[in-house]
Amino acid sequence: MLITKVKELKEIEKFFNGKTYIFKCFGCKEVYFPEEEITGLINEKKDKILGVARVDYLCRKDFSKLYIEKNISYIEKADFIFVFSCGVGVQTVSKLIENKIVIPGCDTYYLNGFQGLNVLECDCQQCGECYLNYTGGICPITSCSKGLLNGACGGSKNGKCEVNSEMDCGWILIYEKLKKIGKLDVIKKYIKPRNYELYEKF
């Protein structure tokens, strides 16, 4: 799941020297979208803006193409094209308008869960070799900040992670879960090192 935050003003301010055209992606509605901040910014820079397109799901190429065709007369006059969306949206627009400078107005961050269905409590990093059988259904890669596979690092204090004291230690959660289901012996099993090559294969 991706979310966006508007970049700091000082980072993008210089681009408002020229004429700009703005794309606002309103796609992943119901997730997290800094609509108000963007509207505020647009109002502030009104005189430099040639037009604003609010687009649903900018990342869907067929649709964004239509928006661009519709507004091509403005877009051609613009020096810069601002895109307020996640990185996928920015890349889609810049691929469609290759000869214009496309500026990302937002930084993209990552939340738990894949795209589509809303933000989830659990997360998957698509390691390609599911370890959930040995950990009582709690993922050691996403719930341990070090992604350790063979038990805790030893640094956790009072059940909290040493890297981030707000985070629960994943391996303590795993231990508790296995104890609850009476499978504590599973924890003794040696798990082979993770094969990062799987990432490249696909």
Place this chain on the structure above:
Amino acid sequence: MNYNILDYTKYRLKPKEELEELFKESGEIFIIWCKKCYKKFEEEVPECKELNDVLNNYQKKIIACLGIDFLCNSYLTKKKINELIESKIDIFGIISCGLGIQTVAKLIGNKKAIALSDTIPQSGNATSISGYHGIALEEEKCGACGQCYLEITGGICPIVECSKSLINGPCGGSKNGKCEVNPDKDCAWVKIYERLKKQKRVFSKEIKIRNYNKFTYGEKSKISFVSIENRKEGFYGGVHPLQRKEITENIPVEKFPSPEYLIVFLSQHTGLPAKPIVRIGERVKVGQKIGEIQGFISSSIHSPVSGKVISIEEKMHPSLLKMSLAIIIENDFLEEIDPSIKPFSDCENMKKEELIEIIKEKGIVGLGGAMFPTHVKLSPPKPVDTLIVNGCECEPYLNGDNRLMIEFSEEIFQGIKVVRKILDVKNVIIGIEENKPLSIENMKKVVDSSIIVKELKTKYPEGAEKILIKALLGRVVPDRGLPFDVGVVVLNVATIFSIYQAIFKGTPLFERIVTVSGENCIRPGNYLIKIGTPLKNIVDYCFTQNLELDNFKLYMGGPMMGIEQKNLDTSVIKGTTGYTLIRKSPVSFSRENECIKCGRCVDVCPMELYPLYYVFYGKREMWDECVNYNVKNCIECGCCEYICSSKIKILDFIKEAKKYANNKS
């Protein structure tokens, strides 16, 4: 449109040796598998072939297989497997991506979950943990680094495209434009160079360092928490469209100029149309009954003005969208009032039956849009313990109910007292969304302690009967049931107000508050409009002259549930909550677009349905299957169509399926 759809978030079965080891364990296994997301929605391939082949060897150990859509949706999954969790089965084999496995493992608590599948990595880049996002199934990926570099790289992401995720230029190892780590892959930095050349730019020399700590765990979990809680609020599903209520929020109700001619439809309610009891040429007075009830579910119609009946002919009905009989009245502007309009003496001591008779006689119907005759609603066949007064008005743009609660709160309270007497209930709850603080304040001021005014979080479609009951009382109306099945009657505040008017003033329902708003609206406002006022008068008065409906859509109601009006030769009916003008999207919604199975519609459906199946089976005209997927429970709130990432006209399919289901039964 043809999409080049990539297969996305997926899983595959674990290698054979590993599976064999897993199946060695004692006990029988119940298999739950996810039907996969982010793929072309095809003719269902149940228990995929390959799966069967492998599992055949272990047939004796398998109790059964259950396929579930979007296994990671823990709310719906829980509902589906609840029985299984409570049964004796204690080992579950799960075939899904990591999210689904974790979700089920959490749900089944002390029972054992076995992961039978591995998630297929999609990132293609070892240095970024998650470069596979975006709603559409396109090649672009985003690594969510939190410090977008796309501006300096001409729109090609160095984080996911470069194997080494370098951000200050190429490593120097690429050969003939190919990556040295993976010779099948283009060197991202060569691509970036070419792209920048097209834009007559060179790469800026400023050295950048990536900050891996930009988005802290705390921030992330806070946003996740808020997002998850927001979704759960009150009821499952729902959406938050832009409200745009500020346009007419603070405009007091004003009278709309009386028109010269009125088109009063005989069908302004659910059920049989009224029977005309006036003849052409006859003179009518304000409030005179001109249409008589026909049958049990029906309602009477009254003349909103004094004047002459000049015709009884067919006109385009605004909600049925077909020709329907209407009485055309020429207004003489004398405003001569019918003698039947006079306050009832002694209305405080009237009996229940007398009150219902007045409501029936005065033509009161549900004013929230459904137009169900109120006298029928007030005689429920089952015992009722709660009255819910619906002041949610969750539709964007509309403010009629809001203004009513602000300006006529005392009258609404009197009306509630009447209904409470009729239904003989103790519990009365007024549900108002929190985006109407003035209404909440005013209603709280006037009501006594026996009535609860409840603030609800703003979420569409809070105002739908069944959803409101769920949000306020936690009661779930059964399949194809009605509110009285769970002991509730829901009435809209506008209906309550018209009940007040009928009982205390003797006024029949011949005018109502209508919000006119939207784009290109020069006189937005909340108007007290006479039923039968031609739409053309309203358009001429409120919108720019010579309105072209090529670029705009005019809705009767709000943009979510409103009915598009293509023909202006129609009029205001009792169920008209507003008129909203919305600019048409440059991207047209169509039936043909392909579903990519993103699952958003399932995520937002407040009735907990699976709208994507209506599209899939609808396209193949397999309406029976739609009925199996409970299409009859759909309240047509439009959340699925609003969120659809393929912009499919889902409601079209639903309406057709419902028509089929109704004809069948």
